[in-house]
Amino acid sequence: MTSPRTHAAVLAAAEALLIADQGGAIVVCDDFGDQLDAGAAEHLARELRNSCDQLWMSTRRSDAARAFRPEEMVRLSLRTGERAAHQMISPADKRELNVLRQLHLQLLPAMSSRAIVVFEGRHDVAALTAISQRRTGKPVPAAYGVRFVESEGHTEVIKICKLARQLGFRVIAGLDFDKPDQGADTSFANAQLVADDVVRLPERFAIEMSLVHGIPRQNLLDAFTDLNYHWQLGLTDLDQLNDGDLAKRVAKALHKSGLHAQYVYLLSGKVQPNVAIQFLDKAVELARGTTTGPVTLSL
Structure with a gap:
C-alpha cells in the first residue's frame, strides 16, 4: 500500500509538470524523490526535465539523476x-x-x-x-x-x-x-x-592471497572442501599439499571462480584473513x- 507521503510527493511532481507544460516555466525542486520509489523518481525526473524550459533539481536519489546527461549534473x-x-x-x-x-x-x-x-x-x-x-x-x-x-x-x-x-x-x-x-x-x-x-x-x-594468507591449514581445507562440493571447482588432493602450495592453489581457485565472498562467510568467526x-x-x-x-x- 502506498504511503501518504508518497502520494504527496507524486502529487507535487504532477503539479510541477502541469505548470511547466504551460511554457516559459522555471522549476526548482528540492530533495526530489525522497518519498518516491526508484522507478517513479526516474520517470518523474525525466518528465520534468523534458517539460521545463529550465529545471533546477536537488536530489539524493541516484535514480532521479539518471534522467540527466552527465554534463548536466x-x-x-x-x-x-x-x-x-x-x-x-x-x-x-x-x-x-x-x-x-x-x-x-x-x-x-x-x-x-x-x-x-x-x-x-x-x-x-x-x-x-x-x-x-x-x-x-x-x-x-x-x-x-x-x-x-x-x-x-x-x-x-x-x-x-x-x-x-x-x-x-x-x-x-x-x-x-x-x-x-x-x-x-x-x-x-x-x-x-x-x-x-x-x-x-x-x-x-593480490586480493586472493590476502584472503588465504595466515589462515590455519584445517580452516582452508574445510572451507574449500565445502566450496568444491557446492561449486564443482575441480579441486583434488588438497590435503596432500604443503602449506605454501595449498595457499597458492586455493588462491588460484578463488581467482578463477570468483567465490571470494562465499569463502569469507565459510570461515569460522574466530578466523580472520x-x-x-x-x-x-x-x-x-x-x-x-x-x-x-x-x-x-x-x-
Whole structure:
C-alpha cells in the first residue's frame, strides 16, 4: 500500500509538470524523490526535465539523476571546510566514453557518500564487503560515508579515479601488488597523480592471497572442501599439499571462480584473513582522512 507521503510527493511532481507544460516555466525542486520509489523518481525526473524550459533539481536519489546527461549534473561537496560545486566534463574520446558507464553503474549510487575507494580487482569489493559485514564491533565503511567501487585492472582504476575526482569525491585507489616486476611501481605512481591517496597490498599479494594468507591449514581445507562440493571447482588432493602450495592453489581457485565472498562467510568467526583486514581498514582510514599515504602494506 502506498504511503501518504508518497502520494504527496507524486502529487507535487504532477503539479510541477502541469505548470511547466504551460511554457516559459522555471522549476526548482528540492530533495526530489525522497518519498518516491526508484522507478517513479526516474520517470518523474525525466518528465520534468523534458517539460521545463529550465529545471533546477536537488536530489539524493541516484535514480532521479539518471534522467540527466552527465554534463548536466552538478555535485556539491564540503571539503577542507569549503563548499564547492563539481561538474563533469563531456568525454573527449572513446576511452573516456567507455569509462563513463561507471557513472551510472557505481558512481551515481555513491553520490551521497563523502569518499570512494576504487579497487583494482573485480572481486575486491565483494570480499572486503563480506569481511566488513561479518565483523562485530566495527562499523561498516558506509557508516563513515565511504563507498567501495570495483574496476578491472590498474588502467581502469586510473580512469575511474579521474572521473570520480571530477565529481568532487575524496578518492582512494586500492591496488594489488602481485606482479612487482611488471610495471607495478609505475601504476602505483600513476594512481597517486589522480587519487587523493593510494593503498597497496604487500608485495606478491593480490586480493586472493590476502584472503588465504595466515589462515590455519584445517580452516582452508574445510572451507574449500565445502566450496568444491557446492561449486564443482575441480579441486583434488588438497590435503596432500604443503602449506605454501595449498595457499597458492586455493588462491588460484578463488581467482578463477570468483567465490571470494562465499569463502569469507565459510570461515569460522574466530578466523580472520588479517592481510585483507589491514587492506580494508587502511583504505577506510585514508578515505576518512585520519591517516595519510601512499601506503604499501607489509606482513
